[in-house]
Amino acid sequence: MENLTPMMQQYMKVKEENKDCILFFRLGDFYEMFFDDAITASRELEIALTKRDCGNNQKCPMCGIPYHVADTYISKLVEKGYKVAICEQLEDPKEAKGIVKRGIIDKVTPGTIINKESTDSSDFNYLMAIYFDDNIVTLAYSDILDGNIHFTKIRYSNYEELEKKIENEMIKVSPSEIIYNENKAFSQDFLSNLAELNNITLTTSENIDTDEHLKIINEKEITSELKDLKSFKAISMLLSYIYNYRSENLTHIKNAYYFEVDKYLNIDSHTIINLEIHKNLSTESKRGSLYSILNKTSTSMGSRLLHSLLERPLMDKKEIINRQEIVNSFYNSRALQNNISNLLKEIYDLERLIGKLSFGRANARDLVSLKISIEKLPEIKRVILENDSKVLKSMVDKLDTLTDIYELLNNSIVEEPPILITEGNIIKVGFDAHLDEVRDNRIKGKKRLIEYEIELKEETGIKNLKVVFNKKLGYFIDVTKSNLKFVPDYFERKQTLTNSERFITPELKEIENMILSSDSEIVNLEYEIFNRIRLEILDCINRIKETSKIISEIDVFNSLAIVAYENKYVRPNLNNIGLIQISGGRHPIVENSIGLENFISNDTTIGLGYNDIQILTGPNMSGKSTYLRQIAIIVIMAQIGSFVPADEANISIVDKIFTRIGASDNLYKGESTFMVEMNEVSNIIKNSTKDSLLILDEVGRGTSTFDGLSIAWAVLEYISKKIKAKTLFATHYHELTELEGKMDNIINLKVKIQENKDGIVFLRKIVEGKSNRSYGIEVAKIAGLPLELTNRAQKILSNIERERENDSEIIEESLFDMSHEEVDSSYEIFIDKIRNVNVNMLTPMQALTKLDEIIKEAKDL
Numbered sequence: 068m069e070n071l072t073p074m075m076q077q078y079m080k081v082k083e084e085n086k087d088c089i090l091f092f093r094l095g096d097f098y099e100m101f102f103d104d105a106i107t108a109s110r111e112l113e114i115a116l117t118k119r120d121c122g123n124n125q126k127c128p129m130c131g132i133p134y135h136v137a138d139t140y141i142s143k144l145v146e147k148g149y150k151v152a153i154c155e156q157l158e159d160p161k162e163a164k165g166i167v168k169r170g171i172i173d174k175v176t177p178g179t180i181i182n183k184e185s186t187d188s189s190d191f192n193y194l195m196a197i198y199f200d201d202n203i204v205t206l207a208y209s210d211i212l213d214g215n216i217h218f219t220k221i222r223y224s225n226y227e228e229l230e231k232k233i234e235n236e237m238i239k240v241s242p243s244e245i246i247y248n249e250n251k252a253f254s255q256d257f258l259s260n261l262a263e264l265n266n267i268t269l270t271t272s273e274n275i276d277t278d279e280h281l282k283i284i285n286e287k288e289i290t291s292e293l294k295d296l297k298s299f300k301a302i303s304m305l306l307s308y309i310y311n312y313r314s315e316n317l318t319h320i321k322n323a324y325y326f327e328v329d330k331y332l333n334i335d336s337h338t339i340i341n342l343e344i345h346k347n348l349s350t351e352s353k354r355g356s357l358y359s360i361l362n363k364t365s366t367s368m369g370s371r372l373l374h375s376l377l378e379r380p381l382m383d384k385k386e387i388i389n390r391q392e393i394v395n396s397f398y399n400s401r402a403l404q405n406n407i408s409n410l411l412k413e414i415y416d417l418e419r420l421i422g423k424l425s426f427g428r429a430n431a432r433d434l435v436s437l438k439i440s441i442e443k444l445p446e447i448k449r450v451i452l453e454n455d456s457k458v459l460k461s462m463v464d465k466l467d468t469l470t471d472i473y474e475l476l477n478n479s480i481v482e483e484p485p486i487l488i489t490e491g492n493i494i495k496v497g498f499d500a501h502l503d504e505v506r507d508n509r510i511k512g513k514k515r516l517i518e519y520e521i522e523l524k525e526e527t528g529i530k531n532l533k534v535v536f537n538k539k540l541g542y543f544i545d546v547t548k549s550n551l552k553f554v555p556d557y558f559e560r561k562q563t564l565t566n567s568e569r570f571i572t573p574e575l576k577e578i579e580n581m582i583l584s585s586d587s588e589i590v591n592l593e594y595e596i597f598n599r600i601r602l603e604i605l606d607c608i609n610r611i612k613e614t615s616k617i618i619s620e621i622d623v624f625n626s627l628a629i630v631a632y633e634n635k636y637v638r639p640n641l642n643n644i645g646l647i648q649i650s651g652g653r654h655p656i657v658e659n660s661i662g663l664e665n666f667i668s669n670d671t672t673i674g675l676g677y678n679d680i681q682i683l684t685g686p687n688m689s690g691k692s693t694y695l696r697q698i699a700i701i702v703i704m705a706q707i708g709s710f711v712p713a714d715e716a717n718i719s720i721v722d723k724i725f726t727r728i729g730a731s732d733n734l735y736k737g738e739s740t741f742m743v744e745m746n747e748v749s750n751i752i753k754n755s756t757k758d759s760l761l762i763l764d765e766v767g768r769g770t771s772t773f774d775g776l777s778i779a780w781a782v783l784e785y786i787s788k789k790i791k792a793k794t795l796f797a798t799h800y801h802e803l804t805e806l807e808g809k810m811d812n813i814i815n816l817k818v819k820i821q822e823n824k825d826g827i828v829f830l831r832k833i834v835e836g837k838s839n840r841s842y843g844i845e846v847a848k849i850a851g852l853p854l855e856l857t858n859r860a861q862k863i864l865s866n867i868e869r870e871r872e873n874d875s876e877i878i879e880e881s882l883f884d885m886s887h888e889e890v891d892s893s894y895e896i897f898i899d900k901i902r903n904v905n906v907n908m909l910t911p912m913q914a915l916t917k918l919d920e921i922i923k924e925a926k927d928l
Contacts, residue, residue: 070122070123070125071121071122071123072120072121072122073165073166074094074166075101075121075122075127077166077169078090078092078101078154081152081154081169081170081171082104084171085152085171085174087150087270088149088150088151088152088174089104089107089108089144089149089150089151089152090104090151090152090154091137091141091151091152091153091154092154092169093134093153093154093155093156093169094131095160096133096134096135097131097132097133097134098131098132098133098134098137098153099119099129099130099131100129100130100131101119101121101127101128101129102127102128103128105127105128105129105130106128107149108130108140108144109128109130111143111144111147111149112130112132112140112143112144114130114131114132115130116128116129117129117130137153138182141153141175141180141182142180142182145175145176145177145180146177148177148266148268150174150175150176150177150268150270151174151175151176152171152173152174152175153171153172153173153174153175154169154170154171154172155169155170155171155172156168156169157169157170174311176194176244176268176270177192177243177244177268178192178193178194178195178211178242178243178244178245178246178268179194179211179244179308179309180192181211181212181422181423181426181428182428190371191210191213191240191241191371191374192210192211192212192243193208193209193210193240193241193242193243194208194209194210194211194242194243194244194245194246194305194308194309195207195208195236195237195240195242195244195245195246195305196208196245196246196247196272196301196302196304196305196308197233197245197246197247197248197258197301198247198248198300198301198304199247199248199249199250199252199253199255200250200300201250201252203220203221204220204221204223204229204233204253205218205219205220205221205298205299205300205301206218206219206220206221206233206236206301207219207301207302207304207305207323208240208242208305209305209309209320211309211317211320211422212418212419212422212423212426213319213371213418213419213422214317214319214320214321214322214418214421214422214425214612215322215324216302216305216320216322216323216324217323217324217325217326218298218299218301218302218324218325218326219236219298219325219326219327219328220298221233221236221328226253229253230257231335231750232328233257233258233261234257234261234336235333235334235335235336236328237261237265237267237336238265238336238339238340239334239336239339239378239379240378241265241345242267243267243268244267244268244269244270245258245262245267245268245269245270246270246271246272246304246308247269247270247271247272248271248272248304249271270308272304272307272308298325299323302323306320316425317425317426318425318605318608319421319422319424319425319605319608319612320425321608321609321612322612326379330382330383331379331380331381331382332379332380332381332382332703332706332721332722332723332724333722333723333724334380334703334723334724335724335725335750337725337726337727337747338699338724338725338726338762341696341726341728341762342357342696342699342700342703342726343355343356343357343656344356344357344358344377344703345357345358345374345377347359355656355660356656357377357655357656357700357703357704358373358374358377360630360655360656360659361373361377361626361627361630361655361704361709362626363625363626363629363630364411364622364623364625364626365407365408365409365411365412365414365622365625365626366411366412366414366416366618366619366622367416367419368416368417368418368615368618368619368622369411369618369619369621369622369623369626370622371418371619372619372620372622372623373623373626376623376707376708377703377707380703380706380707381706381707381708382706382720382722384641384643384720386708387641387705387706387707387708387720388641389458390624390707390708391638391708391710392456392458393456393458393459393462393620393624393708394624394627394628394631394638394708394709394710395628395638396454396456396458396459396628397459397624397625397627397628397629398628398631398632398638398710400454401632403450403451403454403625404625404628404629404632406450407447407450407621407622407625408625408629410443410446410447410450411443411447411618411621411622411625413439413440413442413443414439414440414443414618415436415437415439415440417437417440417611417612417615417618418612418615420433420436420437420440421604421605421608421611421612421615424601424604424605425605425608427601429601430484430486430487430488431480431481431484431485431488431493431597432484432486434476434480434484434600434601434604435476435480435482435483435484437472437476437604438473438476438477438480441468441469441470441472441473441476442473444466444467444469444614444618445468445470447463447466447618447621448463448466448468451463451621462617462620462621463617463621465613465617466614466617466618467610467613467614468614469607469610469611469614471607472604472607472611475600475603475604476600478495478497478498479494479495479498479596479600480493480494480495480600481493481494481495488593488594488597489590489594490590491586491589491590491593492593493593493597494592494593494596494597498596499592499596501592502589502592502593502596505585505588505589505592506585506589508581508585509581509582509585509586509589511581512578512581512582512585513582515578515581516534516542516578516582519534519574519575519578520532520533520534523544526555527550527553527554527555528553529546529550529553529554531547531550532544532545532546532550533545534575535569540561540562540569541579541583542571542575542579542582543561543562543569543570543571543575544558544569544570544571544572544575545567545568545569546558546567546568546569546570547566547567548566548567548568551568554568554570557572557573558570558571558572559571559572624708627708627709627710628710630709630710631709631710634655634658634659634663634712635663635712636710636711636712636713637710637711637714637715637716638710639701639705639710639711639713639716639717639718640716640717640718641705641717641719641720642717642718642719642720643719643720644674644675644719645674645675645676645719645757645758645793646672646673646674646675646717646719647671647672647673647674647698647702647717647718647719647760647793648671648672648673648674648715648716648717649670649671649672649698649701649711649713649715649716649717649718650670650713650714650715650716651668651669651670651713651714651715652668652669652670652671652697652698652701652711652712652713652716653666653668653697653712653713654666654693654694654696654697654700654712655697655700655704655712656700657693657697658712667690667831667832668713668714669694669697669831669832669833670833671698671833673698673793673795674719674793676791676811676812677811677812677814678812678813678814679787679791679792679793679794679812679813680783680786680787680793680794680796680810680812680813680814681794681795681796681813681814681815681816682783682796682798682803682804682806682807682813682814682815682816682837683695683795683796683797683798683815683816683817683818683833684797684798684799684801684804684815684816684817684818684837684838685797685817685818685820685838686818686820686838690818690831690833691764691797691818692728692764692797693831694795694818694833695726695728695762695795695797696726696728696762697712698760698762698795699724699726699760699762701713701716701718702718702721702724702760703724705718706718706720706721719758719793720758721758721759721760721793722756722758722759723754723755723756723758723759724759724760724761724762725750725751725754725755725759725760725761725762726761726762726763726764727744727747727748727751727761727762727763727764727766728762728764744766745778748763748766748782751763752782752785752786752790755786755790755792756790756792757790757791757792758792759790759792759793760793760794761786761792761793761794761795761796762795763782763794763795763796763797764797765797765798765799766778766779766782766796766798767779767782767798767800768799775800776800776802776803779796779798779800779803780800780802780803780806783796783803783806783810783813784806784810787806787810787812787813791812801837801838801839804837804838807837814835815835815836815837816833816834816835816836817833817834817835817836817837817838818831818832818833818838819831819832819833819834820838
């Protein structure tokens with residue numbers, strides 16, 4: 068350290084205090100980065116890596132960017148998950164004695180960035196805080212631009228349940244950054260794994276004193292319906308992190324909203340992904356998700372609200388019906404839909420505008436955007452009040468049209484202001500008397516300047532004499548060399564050029580002072596007036612936020628009505644008796660992809676005890692997974708208050724939706740596909756209730772045939788006897804269809820297939836009954852496998868089926884017998900033998916031989 072140059076010593080000291088950040092170190096007109104920061108930044112930003120003398124004849128890696136484009140480069144780094152600390156010069160280098168004083172003026176992280184250039188404005192950018200206490204875990208999150216804080220307590224009975232609940236919230240909220248405190252009672256390795264898997268930046272808040280930071284909540288007068296200080300610890304940590312490098316008061320951060328996870332439809336993380344609620348499984352983008360289908364909003368605020376509704380569908384029937392009534396009011400008037408959509412398109416992002424004002428980042432153009440938005444509010448209110456709907460009238464009766472703020476902005480800010488607020492030309496004439504007076508002085512000065520130039524020409528007889536201005540010299544008199552003999556003695560020479568001389572006079576100095584002092588005063592005055600206007604608007608922040616909330620709701624419910632109208636959705640009836648009955652149900656995402664006219668709809672009746680569990684058999688590619696998913700999606704849509712893709716629907720409100728679909732490894736935990744499957748099934752079994760909806764696809768297929776069949780059989784029995792949840796169970800284990808006659812609440816469904824000489828045709832119709840074949844070889848043919856291969860597979864299959872034909876009943880009876888709760892020791896031994904057989908390692912003939920042995924032993928039991 069002592070061998071470094073003084074400037075590099077200063078750099079290293081600042082870097083030591085900001086180890087987790089890439090340090091932007093101001094040197095003149097550039098922000099420079101050194102050592103590892105330089106190597107990282109040059110790679111990520113694709114800028115040149117150079118070297119700089121750092122002392123003792125050593126050179127260190129260096130790269131830099133011009134200070135005036137820093138926001139763009141900072142945004143790129145933060146988008147990639149890095150944190151950036153900005154070290155600024157704190158004094159004028161010309162006046163510095165020795166090394167220029169420098170210090171951190173800002174710290175930008177993924178969860179606290181303001182100017183996130185590459186982000187869709189309809190996206191949230193959440194910062195999440197998780198506080199681990201010895202006996203409670205609290206969680207809070209906020210988008211710092213909209214300023215709303217949401218928080219909850221996480222209740223749990225064991226550590227595994229806690230991990231699962233945190234994971235669910237992370238997937239729903241999808242924060243860009245999480246801060247958390249270390250606590251010896253909890254291992255936070257799972258947080259690191261989840262963060263890495265979901266591209267979330269993780270920050271440890273070391274040794275945080277939440278009791279001390281609770282003062283921030285009191286000082287800011289954070290309002291919340293919950294006054295539990297333990298719950299506020301996550302909020303205090305969140306605010307402490309935000310204010311760590313913020314000098315602004317951030318008046319828009321005022322409200323904290325408490326939510327109980329269990330009061331909303333619980334959709335776990337796997338289900339959110341499997342059902343493509345927010346993102347398409349294939350592309351990882353919004354396009355092709357349920358969110359994208361429902362999103363016909365006209366404002367960024369509405370788009371974000373829709374996202375939030377899908378995170379937490381309702382369970383209260385009255386609340387859902389109230390939303391339905393609002394959607395229905397828009398649905399019944401196509402004219403109202405169009406009028407509201409067109410008006411809303413003129414409204415800018417009120418929440419983000421207020422956030423920018425609060426952060427001191429708003430310019431005059433932002434205030435013009437605010438004015439244009441407010442200007443549309445009375446028209447929106449008038450259009451809706453003309454409608455007969457009581458629920459709509461009730462909604463807009465509360466809409467504050469913010470007329471006083473509109474008048475303030477309309478009277479003060481020019482129509483087309485410059486981007487910068489430090490160069491003047493932003494305040495209208497007539498708004499401020501003192502400003503107008505100073506402007507008059509400038510006008511008088513410029514008028515006198517013109518008159519003075521004419522007087523000088525007449526006095527000297529120099530026709531081409533000019534009074535000129537430039538930033539370096541100010542005002543001066545320019546005279547060509549050929550006319551120098553006519554210059555009066557009182558002209559004071561200021562500069563000599565090749566072809567002319569430049570002069571100044573006492574009177575010109577007076578005129579210059581009159582003009583330039585007015586210019587400077589005007590700029591300062593306009594900046595002061597702008598800040599007064601900004602503060603006056605921030606005083607009305609609660610009113611603006613409430614108006615923004617109502618506009619968002621109007622936008623979302625109008626969007627749901629438009630989608631329903633255009634896609635022929637119907638308003639579902641709701642019940643609490645456990646019945647889901649859908650006539651002509653459709654999958655909204657698939658339907659949107661292939662067209663309504665090409666989608667084969669299906670009926671569904673599930674619940675009320677006699678058909679709670681439905682075993683669905685049929686070939687791959689025949690539409691089983693689409694059918695399973697569409698029922699879950701229809702339920703979710705119904706519980707956010709949306710209309711649904713069906714001819715008719717009567718939906719029982721469910722408390723949880725679980726899915727077990729597809730196969731994937733969990734490599735970061737060292738878990739195989741089958742272990743992941745069993746973990747998911749375990750979570751479903753432990754947490755589902757009789758009011759839950761379970762979507763289970765191919766349970767047990769990740770292991771050997773007998774193991775998988777036994778597990779699937781036992782899972783169905785457990786759900787049937789213990790849980791009694793509404794369950795759709797797709798399988799290729801045809802033996803499971805025998806449960807229909809042995810369990811009162813189980814029925815069989817199958818996908819209808821048409822066979823002909825050329826193969827099979829998928830009719831994609833779900834009907835009662837069971838399939839006795841999986842048609843795997845036919846599907847292989849459709850997939851394009853060589854004919855020689857599929858013919859050989861058909862012969863092998865025929866041989867296996869012929870050998871098993873006479874023994875199938877014995878196997879099924881054995882499986883059913885094994886399912887009884889009381890099993891004697893001989894059966895236990897027999898089950899163990901079956902479990903230890905690895906069919907996947909046997910040839911077809913060895914498998915047949917082993918099967919024959921098992922059958923013979925089963926006959927003897």
